[in-house]
Amino acid sequence: MGASSLPEKLLKPYDPKQTESEIYKAWEKSGFFNPDKCVEVGVVNKDADTFSMVLPPPNVTGTLHLGHAFESALQDAIVRYARMNGKKTLWVPGTDHAAIATQEKVEKVLYKTEGKTRHDFGRNEFLDRVNKFAEQSHNTIVNQIYKLGASLDWSREAFTLDDKRTLAVRTAFLKMYDAGLIYQGERIVNWDPKLQTTVSDDEIDWIDETTNLYYLKYGPFIIATARPETKFGDKYVVMHPEDKRYSQYKHRDNITLEWINGPIIATVIKDSVIDMEFGTGVMTVTPWHDATDFDIAERHNLKKEQIIDLSGKLLPNAGEFAGLHIKKARPLIVERMQQKGLVEKIDNGYLHRIATNSRGGGSIEPQILKQWFVDVNKEFAIKKSQIKGIDSGAITSLKQIMRLSVTNGQVKIIPERFEKVYFHWIDNLRDWCISRQLWYGHQIPVWYKGDRVYVGIEPPAVSWQDDGWIQDSDTLDTWFSSALWTFSTLGWPEFANSAKKGELGPENDLANFHPTTIIDPGYEILFFWVARMVLMSGFLLGEVPFKTAYIHGILRDSKGRKFSKSLDNGVDPLEMIDRYGADALRMSLIIGVGPGNDSAFSEQKVKAYKLFANKLWNITRFILTNIETAEYDENFSDWTKVDTTIRGERDNMLKDITDDMNNYRLYMATEKLYQYVWRTFADKVIEESKEIFKDNNKAGASRRHLLVETLKKMTAALHPFMPFITEEIWSMLPIKNRKMLIVERWPE
């Protein structure tokens, strides 16, 4: 076979643009992304092992960034490897409504373009706008995922806010409510006055701030505070029971003293939470606006008084300062206290932390509000459990489920160091505030009518509105729906009892594909998502959501900074694909980046793997121009001694990377493949061949077979990482009964 009969495109340098979109279409048309289809057409055995994974659903807040490309490159490689091992392989796509992030984004856009707030539109019209935006984002995102070559089963695509997921969310809510694990309570929560909603503890960013520490005379005591404006209502003074300086004061003693707006009666409380070393060892409590103080108040059953309203303004109990915003009020109040001689001294340069809403909101003002919570400590009897250490019917708690699922080895976290982080988080975990005062999201499935409260999947009556029922106006934390993702995408609750293992079709997914094999999120959502999935899956299904959590790091810019809008350092994955090809981008993101490690994006690196793709292309050209296709015999056995050695070394290398793949060391497998293909196969084996081919003898035949065989194996082994070019090359190689490479077997 001469060069003239080679595929025309092979005569030119590799051009990803000519190849990639065509190949993706061919994959989609083949149906091989769908495990049922693979069985139907006979490329996968019906009783084969299964592999399943859900895509961490990207937020519909705009477009994907390089971090998503990194994530999907890793996942697609894992998925393709599983598929090439003959498994029934399912990778479920979807997107996340990302309640607070999306609402915030749309509100900003609307205010900028139309000068209107969400209240100007009203709930329904505003939600129409958000939905429209979300749909556009979704389409952009899906297109981006196509371009990356991700082999997702689009027939199973899900959205965290669609009908099926709504059913799952409401079912989960009801079951947890019935078990007493969801309760409504007046508790101290993180209130964002700017976005007018609560946020969970995990959504808070703490920012260091240098401020003044005011030492105030509180009767016979000196108290230290950074926030004098909250102190109007403080009627309790707290000290350590063993603090000898204050031993003359007894628990519950009443003391009359002069305070900001006149005389008050203060009550002494002794509590060992007080740090005797800090300040004067005495503090007053503001239970309504401070979490620590709230806990003290709860312990001693103290009265709680609201000082600041939900917009951050002082209430009437602040006397003449009522109506002032706390920021403006502080200096005035300090001035007043100085006039009254209540200020002992002021330390400047006091470092303390301010809570801010990490979702783009403002400073958090703790408030006591009636909210919905998930009780993580409450004991309950679990109906059925396959979690080792918790028997069906046993008494357990959500915390215990989360902890045991990992300690018993059913969930393995990679890298292992994140297990410590995970346990540490569980140990400090408080009840999870799940209600948000947002409009976009799952509205809480609770209806009120007078004193009556109805919790259900459907409203209390068809004509509930006419009957005077009112639905809770809050929505759920977006992570509530994300936490159900591994099974809400696999037919829960609809097919919870009917799914049959071994039978095809989405209605049986729950039996076939759950627990999922692996999940691959970044470490920044270890608590938000990974831990909550373990919680929900444990409670609702009595099993773990995934067997392995492969945690990846954050992709940063070339200077090691996070990609962020304010720095405007974002890179569009499509631009990189356009310039270098998806294969090159994927390879550059995977190679050499260990689990959990951050990495700096380098365009140079992408370029390097574009060169690699071209190298592979040229290797193919060389080999195809030097063999007669008709001559190639898949059962050739007359190897020369040298070639036998080369084959042996090659296959050892493949065994080695197979081991890497089985242990999710993709960063090493790719490195080894790259080295072998270029430094050994091209530079040594092929170079030597040129001499051998000068004599067309037995050695030449052996060598020709070696080259084709090795190229086949390398092409197949590179397929999980560089799916497009390898699929293209595969179609040109002399192969009997050729299937698409995506469903060929991993080389051994």
Place this chain on the structure above:
RNA sequence: GCGCGAUUAGCUCAGUUGGUUAGAGCGCGUCUUUGACGUAGACGAGGCCAGAGGUUCGAAUCCUCUAUCGCGCACCA
């Protein structure tokens, strides 16, 4: 405060359970090459593997401490 990482060539980073002269990409130097590929090839320069101590026949790898940077958690008002 508690915890977790990182520190390896000019730059960005690998080095999986400790095992012969420590690797890659990019960059740099010299040369080669026009029948696979200049998007190439050959050769090379460049590293007391943060520092100190310890375990070991043997340490970049394990232990202890120190320094610097980064991150997570935390009810010091």
